[in-house]
Amino acid sequence: MIAHYGFKDGSGDWFVIIDTDKCNGCSRCVEVCPAKALEVGPDEMDVFREGPVAFIKQEEWKKIRYTCIPCKPGAGAKPAPCVAACETKAISHSDGWKKLYQGLRH
DSSP: OOEEEEEEEETEEEEEETTTTOOOOOOOHHHHHOOOOOOEEEOOOOOOOOOOEEEEEEGGGGGGHHHHGOTTTTTTSSSSSSHHHHHOOEEEHHHHHHHHHHHHHO
């Protein structure tokens, strides 16, 4: 299952995307997130899943654009810490940040 945590508004799509089929619940993303926005626990979106999965804390959903901005997801130089730490490649970010940084370069 692909879980989208965040929001969409007139300025873009601001989501942290977690592929729960790939996530093994290792907690590496939690350890490296400077904003402490990630947790690992039961999968609330797939009640039939056994084992823990990473997810964004609910209180971060509406402000995820600002929570993730220090890590510069989509800036191109290097992946955000949570993405880099995920050995199963279960975490990604929507295009909102990429478009933001492209706009700043022009």
